[in-house]
Amino acid sequence: MDKTFSTLEQRSNSSFGYWNRAVADTYFDMHLSYQNSEHFNGVLEAWDLSVVQLSCMTSDGAIYKRVQKDCSTNERQVLVTLPVQSEIEFSQLGRTTRCDPGQFLLELSEEPFVFGHSRHNEMWVLKIPVSSLRARIGEPKRFCARSYDAQEGVGGLLGDYFRLTMRHREMAYDANVRALMGAHFVDLLALSLQGHPDALQSSQSAVRDAHLARIEEYVRKNLCDPDLAPDSIAQACGISLRYLHLLFKDAEASVCQWIREKRLQSAYEMLQKAAPQTSIAQIAYAVGFSDHAQFSNAFRKKFGQAPSELRAPKMARGAGRVPVAGIEIASGAISRTHH
Structure with missing residues (x-):
């Protein structure tokens, strides 16, 4: 493991401040309050899987609050939390949800939230840069503060992969294996969200989100095309060029900027996994x-x-790499190799 925090090694009167620092160091700044104001036990372990961080938090009941002044859009992160022992309550973006063992939920770092569990709990948490997830599903905000099934379908595969990885957490895998494990987490999460009915829901318009989902899918499948442009996207998706730009009006970037971001993020992840003989070109x-x-x-x-x-x-590490057959976008959407 890369980080371990335990209140068992702290004096009782210092365990609260210690746990506050452990949570901030592992995730980001939060304000905590505790179910038992006199005594608290918690263990937090974290592992770096290249693009993502996997952690296991076991603790007594507590409430974690992220306030507006602590929120930043400079390094946008998503936390994916899967409770193991007892339910958790979560509120963000005007939505409140209960997440039971066998489910998972998403939390955004740049928006205030309240997260809590009243009983002793074990939780598995993925910390993922928004840029990595957005390259596959678009803006993840529409998926936050909803509970998703981690026992059936692709969500069940994600839950199984959590359990499998936890069994291997003490193994000293090299950076290449870790990068591959992290990419699998992101892929399975994206696929489980894309296949869920909530994928086409948002606070704005189901029709708008349906168009965006179709645009995202088309761009993923054609990212290797250097001539990919707004006009060809609009034509392939059956909408006007004007409407395409209108769909991106409230986004952080224009259509062309968004395509470039997806290209660069995919390249970054491919560089993490590609075999040594694969050239940067x-x-x-x-x-x-x-x-x-x-x-x-x-x-x-x-x-x-x-x-x-x-x-x-x-x-520089030489042998022992995880080979990647050909050149593939991490999501598996593109499989053509250019020479």
Whole structure:
């Protein structure tokens, strides 16, 4: 494990402050109140899986509150929480839901929320950058504060993968295996959300979300096309170009900017998993960049390092890598290799 926090090693009167710091260090700043104001026990373990962080929180009852002044949009994160022992209550974006063992829910870091459980509980939590999830399902806000099934269908596969990974958490896997495990988590989460009836619900319009879901699917399947553009997307999705731009009016980026973000995020994840013999140029072409220099410049601007710098530690480790057959977007949507 990469981090371990335990109140068992703390004096009783210092366990509350210690747990506050442990939660902030693992997730982000929150205000906590406790079911028992005199005594609290908790253990928090966390593992780095490259793009995502997996953690196991076992503790007495508590309420976790994220207030507006602590919220930031600079590093947007999503927490995916799966309770194991007892139910949790969660409120965000004007919605309140109860999540029982066998279910999971999503929490946004940049919006205030209240999260709590009154009884002793064990919870498994994924911390995922919004950019990684948005590349597959679009804006995740529409999926937050809802309970999803972790026992049947693709959600059941996600729940099973949680359990499988927890059984292997003491194994000293190298960075390549961890990156692959993290990508599997994101893929299974995205697939389970896409197949859920709530996928087409939002606070705005089911029709609008239906169009966005169709646009997202088309772009994922055609991300390797360097000529992918608003006009071809609109035509393929049966809407006007004007309406396409209107759909993105309230988004954080224009259509073209959104496509570029998806290309760069997919490239980042592919660099984490690709076999050593796969060149950076191949990865750039696989996500639709026809100019290697342009790709490298855009990648450095977004991630603060060149593709070769991200690749360097992996190349230096030599053998023992997890091979990736061909060049694939992590979601499996694109499987063509460009030469």
